[in-house]
Amino acid sequence: MHVAPARTAVVVAVLVAFCATLLTGGTASAAGRGKDGLTGYAFDARCAPTQEQMDAWLASSPFWGVGVYIGGSTASCRTTATDPGQPHLDATWVATQRSRGWRVLPIWVGPQASCQTTYGDLIDANPAGSYAAADARGRAEATAAVTRARELGLPSRTTLWYDLEGGFDVANDDCRRSALRFLSGWTSALHANGFRSGVYSSVSAGIHALDNADNISAGSYEMPDQVWYAWYNGRADVDIDPQWVRGSSWEGERIHQYEAHTTATYGGVALTIDRNFLELDGGSPAPRSTRACGRTTVDFGSYPRLRAGSKGDRVAALQCLLRKNGRYRGRLDGTYDRDVVRAVTSYQRRHDLRRTGKADRATWMALFAQGSGPLMKVGSAGESALRLQRALRASGARSVKPTGVVDDRTAKAVARFQRRVGLDTTGVVTPETWVALQTGAR
CATH class of the missing domain: 3.20.20.80 (Glycosidases)
Structure with a gap:
């Protein structure tokens, strides 16, 4: 040809x-x-x-x-x-x-x-x-x-x-x-x-x-x-x-x-x-919804360090992610109280993160990335693509948009992350890349 x-x-x-x-x-x-x-x-x-x-x-x-x-x-x-x-x-x-x-x-x-x-x-x-x-x-x-x-x-x-x-x-x-x-x-x-x-x-x-x-x-x-x-x-x-x-x-x-x-x-x-x-066939299909817990928003431009006493929509997002990962059963009220501290600490212990009870960058990344680890590259779509994009964004890749479809921008962010943590810089999301994301590697 x-x-x-x-x-x-x-x-x-x-x-x-x-x-x-x-x-x-x-x-x-x-x-x-x-x-x-x-x-x-x-x-x-x-x-x-x-x-x-x-x-x-x-x-x-x-x-x-x-x-x-x-x-x-x-x-x-x-x-x-x-x-x-x-x-x-x-x-x-x-x-x-x-x-x-x-x-x-x-x-x-x-x-x-x-x-x-x-x-x-x-x-x-x-x-x-x-x-x-x-x-x-x-x-x-x-x-x-x-x-x-x-x-x-x-x-x-x-x-x-x-x-x-x-x-x-x-x-x-x-x-x-x-x-x-x-x-x-x-x-x-x-x-x-x-x-x-x-x-x-x-x-x-x-x-x-x-x-x-x-x-x-x-x-x-x-x-x-x-x-x-x-x-x-x-x-x-x-x-x-x-x-x-x-x-x-x-x-x-x-x-x-x-x-x-x-x-x-x-x-x-x-x-x-x-x-x-x-x-x-119309291209890679985006998920019908990008919501995580009903109407709770989990997508933000940045994910700052949160601790006991923090309030607001990012705390509600954290509560949502903790609930999805089986660590929290309380209300999504946006208040970082003792129950949230316990849930964060429990999650950190279970996933070999530093146990502080505070939502730091590594904890955000791990919460978003948790789940299966399929091979992904440009064109991959669905719930796993959303998890990937959100974890990358939490790692500091603000150029990545959580659309549920892996595009060139996402692949470039993957390559930058791989380079930073010492993996082969391919832009392809391998099982090793998922592990690095799920353990909050930096």
């Missing part, structure tokens, strides 16, 4: 025919969203890495998604006399990655646009029957991809991605239309087989052509559910340039390949990859 960068200019006639229509009409959207929304980072390499490599990157890289070629006539990683192909890719590999939290992005690379000059297998550009040959080939490729996906144990509703390399001439009517008809056939056949459709291409070629076709002649082609666009601007986001694609098209269903063919090292393992940022 190493396509040429998005072109900055095309034939004037194409701009008139296509780009002038971008701001009108409906927008392309997904047929349906999955339950596991994710906003975060993904990588794709030439072939599926070994399990050891995947495990090293799971614990130390920012990535939750991994793109892998599963087949097709023009895919790399096909077994030849000189290429071992995909020796690691089988149903066990896929099941293992999925069980460990990876979002596997299966990619199929078959025939390319008819006006491409660097591929041997091309889409038939014969316009007969509204490009019937291209449509039939798209359906056949989808059927083959579904067969392979099922062999690999990928469940129904998985998005199968067609890689239509960019760099082809969108001003060539037969080339563009046959590619669109091919992709329409691909999508239609995937839907018929219970899978979702994704298309990878350059933002200025395949994705541009799809969006304009949907805008100019809605319903003429069946649109993919998700898009993966190459646009090498170095920005890790899913923003789009309205010069090429309408801003609301595939909103919440995009992957942006923003850097190509770079060598990255995580956990001592180097791989040559493309970097991507994704927002799929």
